[in-house]
Amino acid sequence: MARVIVNLPASAKRGEIIEIRTLAGHSMETGFRRTQLGELVPRDIINRFVCTYNGAEVFRADLHPAIAANPLIVFTTVATESGTLEFRWTGDNGFSATHTASISVV
Amino acid sequence: MRTRRQFLVLTGGLLASAAGQAQLPPNLAALRKAALNEAVRKVTGDAQLRRGRVKLDLPPLIENGNAVPLAVRVDSPMTEADHVRAIHVFTEKNPQPNVIGIQLGPRAGRASVTTRARIADTGTVIAVAQMSDGSFWSDSVEVVVTLSACLEDGLI
Amino acid sequence: MRIVFFVLAFFPPALSAEIPLAERRSGYEFMSRETRAMQDDEATGPAALWLLDGEALWVRQAGESARSCADCHKDMKGVAVRYPAVHSSRLVNLDQRINICRLEQQKAPALQLEGRELLALSAYVGRQSRGMPIEVPVDAKTRPHLDAGRAAFQRRQGQLNLSCAQCHDRHWGGSLAGNPIPQAHPTGYPLYRLEWQSLGSLQRRLRNCMIGVRAEPYAYGAPEYVELEYFLMWRARGMKLETPAVRP
Numbered sequence: 001m002a003r004v005i006v007n008l009p010a011s012a013k014r015g016e017i018i019e020i021r022t023l024a025g026h027s028m029e030t031g032f033r034r035t036q037l038g039e040l041v042p043r044d045i046i047n048r049f050v051c052t053y054n055g056a057e058v059f060r061a062d063l064h065p066a067i068a069a070n071p072l073i074v075f076t077t078v079a080t081e082s083g084t085l086e087f088r089w090t091g092d093n094g095f096s097a098t099h100t101a102s103i104s105v106v
Numbered sequence: 107m108r109t110r111r112q113f114l115v116l117t118g119g120l121l122a123s124a125a126g127q128a129q130l131p132p133n134l135a136a137l138r139k140a141a142l143n144e145a146v147r148k149v150t151g152d153a154q155l156r157r158g159r160v161k162l163d164l165p166p167l168i169e170n171g172n173a174v175p176l177a178v179r180v181d182s183p184m185t186e187a188d189h190v191r192a193i194h195v196f197t198e199k200n201p202q203p204n205v206i207g208i209q210l211g212p213r214a215g216r217a218s219v220t221t222r223a224r225i226a227d228t229g230t231v232i233a234v235a236q237m238s239d240g241s242f243w244s245d246s247v248e249v250v251v252t253l254s255a256c257l258e259d260g261l262i
Numbered sequence: 263m264r265i266v267f268f269v270l271a272f273f274p275p276a277l278s279a280e281i282p283l284a285e286r287r288s289g290y291e292f293m294s295r296e297t298r299a300m301q302d303d304e305a306t307g308p309a310a311l312w313l314l315d316g317e318a319l320w321v322r323q324a325g326e327s328a329r330s331c332a333d334c335h336k337d338m339k340g341v342a343v344r345y346p347a348v349h350s351s352r353l354v355n356l357d358q359r360i361n362i363c364r365l366e367q368q369k370a371p372a373l374q375l376e377g378r379e380l381l382a383l384s385a386y387v388g389r390q391s392r393g394m395p396i397e398v399p400v401d402a403k404t405r406p407h408l409d410a411g412r413a414a415f416q417r418r419q420g421q422l423n424l425s426c427a428q429c430h431d432r433h434w435g436g437s438l439a440g441n442p443i444p445q446a447h448p449t450g451y452p453l454y455r456l457e458w459q460s461l462g463s464l465q466r467r468l469r470n471c472m473i474g475v476r477a478e479p480y481a482y483g484a485p486e487y488v489e490l491e492y493f494l495m496w497r498a499r500g501m502k503l504e505t506p507a508v509r510p
Contacts, residue, residue: 003311017215023306027459030224032201058213064204066197066224068173069459070308074220078213165296169441169510170456173308175296222300222308252440254457254510256474 002026002097006087011104012079020051021074024089024097030065046091049073054083063091079105138203142196142232145203149194149234150242160245162195162233164223171225171251176205180217180235180243190217192236199227227251281431281445286501289444289509292435297456301508308454309385309506312378312461316386319379325370331383334367342388343396343503346407346492353407355488357384357463375482381461385452388505396449396503398495411493414486420477441510447498448491450507461506464491 003025031043051059082105089097163177195205232246345356361372373380415426430446451464469479
């Protein structure tokens with residue numbers, strides 16, 4: 001599976017806004033580049049990123065070729081309850097990567 | 107051909123008429139601007155796009171267009187009654203205008219996103235926020251993009 | 263631009279004043295605030311994924327020995343700042359030294375130069391010396407290499423007939439095609455070059471320079487690169503290592 005990095009606090013106070021930093025390893029081939037021989041290099045990108053919090057979607061991003069290689073996505077969510085956050089990246093050519101993290105909310 | 111002169115006149119005539127029939131090079135700037143407006147309109151529909159409440163942050167002078175740190179923050183209480191539903195970012199001079207589109211809600215706490223974008227050329231970058239009350243707010247930044255020196259393919 | 267080149271062409275070679283030690287500045291200081299922030303963001307900066315890979319390779323058993331790097335080495339603190347160095351009468355850089363370990367100690371095949379795995383390992387090893395001052399030792403054995411590296415730095419080359427020293431000793435701080443000219447200290451290699459959209463070695467960057475002056479670049483692993491790297495690291499002695507850095 002592709003490498004991903006997710007940073008978020010392991011615990012937070014109820015109602016606190018936490019910042020989540022994510023990084024996914026992917027070349028994000030735009031589909032607009034050409035080889036030395038003039039052939040078009042086909043598009044191959046991550047096009048969707050979803051974060052769910054105990055099963056409920058809290059953040060979704062549609063990515064386009066204009067997102068740089070090894071896409072960084074930083075967003076926030078409210079620490080509502082203890083549980084699991086799941087992160088999922090999907091893209092062209094069946095690309096898929098997931099990561100789960102636990103959070104303890106006091 | 108009896109003489110070289112006749113040959114040259116004939117081929118010259120053929121080339122001239124071919125050039126006349128050939129398409130003029132497309133006005134890329136106008137096409138890209140139209141694509142940008144179309145992409146924004148796809149999001150806003152007929153609603154008016156207002157300036158304000160949105161803060162689009164990216165460096166005005168970009169050292170390398172391959173990875174440009176880009177952040178959007180929207181001024182909103184993010185409550186059930188009044189929150190940001192979506193944030194979209196577009197740019198004018200890329201082969202296609204969409205950069206990123208995010209969907210959020212009150213659970214976000216803050217309407218903000220940070221990423222790294224590819225900005226191909228000097229021009230405009232626009233962020234559009236869609237509010238829960240159906241209104242659209244925006245911010246735009248003019249950026250200058252430079253190219254690194256000493257590349258791998260010998261462009262100088 | 264052309265005027266600058268013509269003017270430089272009339273300057274005599276090998277008399278370029280070296281930068282006084284106190285005036286040396288890392289390429290970090292010539293970058294924009296935003297690019298610096300990408301280098302400072304160790305957790306989710308663009309080089310972070312290679313560090314993750316490097317860490318995984320460090321503990322992976324390899325070759326007939328079925329040993330991992332971690333099985334023999336406690337840590338690599340202070341190692342990257344001492345390279346290039348002489349090993350078995352040959353001047354080698356850190357990447358080559360890693361491959362020597364793989365061949366001789368792990369009995370595993372050498373990793374491809376400029377390949378993903380070697381870059382990841384090199385970044386992981388270099389990261390452990392981040393913040394430490396560069397200190398390549400010089401003695402009677404290595405002095406000829408230092409002199410050869412210095413000569414290469416001061417030699418004009420390529421169709422544009424420019425030497426490294428002309429831009430990086432004499433005209434640092436000026437502009438080339440809209441970009442600031444840095445002093446060319448290899449303080450952060452391997453680094454994530456935004457232009458490459460990938461991590462790359464000093465040799466890759468030197469090849470870009472040679473292409474820039476329209477000289478034919480040497481192949482990866484050429485001894486000329488290692489001697490030039492040795493000189494550049496000596497020139498940067500005392501400056502802090504930033505591996506893995508980010509540069510435009």
